[in-house]
Amino acid sequence: MFGTFTGLSGGLFDDLSRLQRELDDAFGRWPYTAELRAPGFGSWPPINIGATPERVDVYLFAPGLDPNELDISIQQNLLTIAGQRRIERGDETRWYRTERFSGEFRRALTLPEDVDPERVDASYRDGVLHVVVQRRESVQPRRISVS
Amino acid sequence: MNTETKPTTPEVAAGRDMAALRPSVDILEDAEGITLLADMPGVDRDRLHVHLDANTLQIDGEARIELPEGAEALHADVRTTRYSRSFILSNELEPDKIEARLRDGVLTLRIPKHPEQRPRRIEVRA
Numbered sequence: 001m002f003g004t005f006t007g008l009s010g011g012l013f014d015d016l017s018r019l020q021r022e023l024d025d026a027f028g029r030w031p032y033t034a035e036l037r038a039p040g041f042g043s044w045p046p047i048n049i050g051a052t053p054e055r056v057d058v059y060l061f062a063p064g065l066d067p068n069e070l071d072i073s074i075q076q077n078l079l080t081i082a083g084q085r086r087i088e089r090g091d092e093t094r095w096y097r098t099e100r101f102s103g104e105f106r107r108a109l110t111l112p113e114d115v116d117p118e119r120v121d122a123s124y125r126d127g128v129l130h131v132v133v134q135r136r137e138s139v140q141p142r143r144i145s146v147s
Numbered sequence: 148m149n150t151e152t153k154p155t156t157p158e159v160a161a162g163r164d165m166a167a168l169r170p171s172v173d174i175l176e177d178a179e180g181i182t183l184l185a186d187m188p189g190v191d192r193d194r195l196h197v198h199l200d201a202n203t204l205q206i207d208g209e210a211r212i213e214l215p216e217g218a219e220a221l222h223a224d225v226r227t228t229r230y231s232r233s234f235i236l237s238n239e240l241e242p243d244k245i246e247a248r249l250r251d252g253v254l255t256l257r258i259p260k261h262p263e264q265r266p267r268r269i270e271v272r273a
Contacts, residue, residue: 046224061188063252099171127188127252
């Protein structure tokens with residue numbers, strides 16, 4: 001589904017992002033200029049953002065959360081989502097693999113500038129947090145008459 | 148949940164499918180069995196396939212993400228909706244008695260051990 005997104009499914013873009021990651025690994029994010037709040041590659045939870053002229057859809061792939069413990073806020077076009085997933089790994093059992101994320105997270109996302117912070121909806125289903133932010137209606141061109 | 152292993156989606160049919168994601172797992176063992184937890188966000192019961200072939204445990208899932216018509220991706224950490232991972236089960240486990248539970252995108256599999264194969268503490272005689 002997300003693989004068929006325009007602009008992201010193309011080989012050129014995949015190659016570029018892979019090259020960028022390799023550069024990041026080799027040079028520690030230099031000379032690539034990152035946005036201040038951009039997380040490093042591989043941050044948890046993974047996020048997808050889709051946009052139409054009417055709205056912006058944000059998906060957080062964060063299974064096993066208590067949605068009541070999520071802290072979602074928006075300031076103008078900066079959406080911040082914070083929460084935690086604590087996995088108790090006691091000593092009474094033997095753990096062979098512990099790949100699942102445990103701890104606190106915070107992700108800040110800069111959305112398009114025309115989003116309306118008063119019209120935000122969030123739902124949590126099957127471990128995916130879906131936040132929908134409506135965009136303001138584009139300003140219609142207006143004819144100005146000279147009196 | 149059903150036993151079919153090959154999920155078919157328009158992406159698969161069109162050959163545009165990308166490599167499946169490997170779900171992150173925790174695996175722990177106690178005296179009675181092994182528990183496996185797998186992160187599979189977006190997967191519901193109907194799109195989860197847990198399949199056992201000989202001693203290979205195969206876990207497949209297809210995430211359902213509702214996306215508005217004509218949406219353009221601004222950012223995509225996740226590029227596929229398919230999950231797949233497999234494990235080899237050792238002989239002391241009872242694959243017929245696997246219990247599966249799926250909640251909030253986390254799959255929990257409980258695989259019990261044969262009662263006679265559970266660990267026994269061996270006393271050392273003086």
